[in-house]
Every structure is written in C-alpha cells, then in structure tokens.
Amino acid sequence: MKPLGDLLSLSAAVCWSVYSLVLRKLSAFYTVMFISRKTFFYGMVTAIPFLIAIPEHTPLDVYLQFDVWSNFLFLGVFCSMIAFIIWAFTIKGLGAIKANNYLYIQPIITLIASALLLGEKVSIVGYVGCSLILLGVWISDRMSRCR
Structure with missing residues (x-):
C-alpha cells in the first residue's frame, strides 16, 4: 500500500482551500486583476528555477525552440492566467x-465531454458517481441556505 498519491491529493485540496480563503480576504482590498496578475507572476517566477536547476531531464536549449515557447505561452496565458482570473471573479x-462546492461538478463535465468528443462509453460506475456528486452538491447547497 502506497499512500503517497492520496497524501498528495489531500495536500492539493488543502492548498486550494487555503488559496480560496486567502483570495476571498484579499478581494476586499485589491482588484481581481491585481491579485491574478501577482499570482500568475510569482507562480512563473518560482517555476522557472526548477526548469534550470534540473537540466539533465531536458537540455536548456530545448526551451529556446519556438514550439516550446509557444506551448508555454498558451499554457501560461490561457490555461493558467485566464483560469485564475475567472476563479477570482467567481470567488468574489x-x-x-x-x-x-461547485468544483465537484468538474468530473461530470469531463465524463460528458469524453463521451461526446472521444466516444467513450459511460459505465454504471460513472452514472452512479455523477448522481452522488450531484446529490452532494445539492445537499451542500441546501445546507448552506439553511444557515
């Protein structure tokens, strides 16, 4: 039994929760764009040294190729920066x-997209899982309204 993956998943969930709570507090003082710009900038600044520090995995000259830079730009701008901006507006x-709570709907969207775009078959486990997710989100939403 190797619990490292479970521990990493739990750590990621805790980090995301802390990030969301800090973001909620900061949004009272700063604009969404300011917070997102800072988050994105410092995320990139802290990631770059790891690319340089371990050159035996990928030679540094690979990072100078146009395809690599264009992929970094696409991932950085569309998959990270815009996602952080949308998330900050959502939190606000x-x-x-x-x-x-609504992040739990993401696996349902993934299941539907894989069925429609990739032609994958949805198993009974998928249907049961989607039902449980929707039930959990509904219960959580109802409980938060009762408070």
Missing part, C-alpha cells in the same frame, strides 16, 4: 465555500 461573486 459566489464566495469561497459555494465556489469550491
């Missing part, structure tokens, strides 16, 4: 707890 509009 819905609140940290409700926004994080």
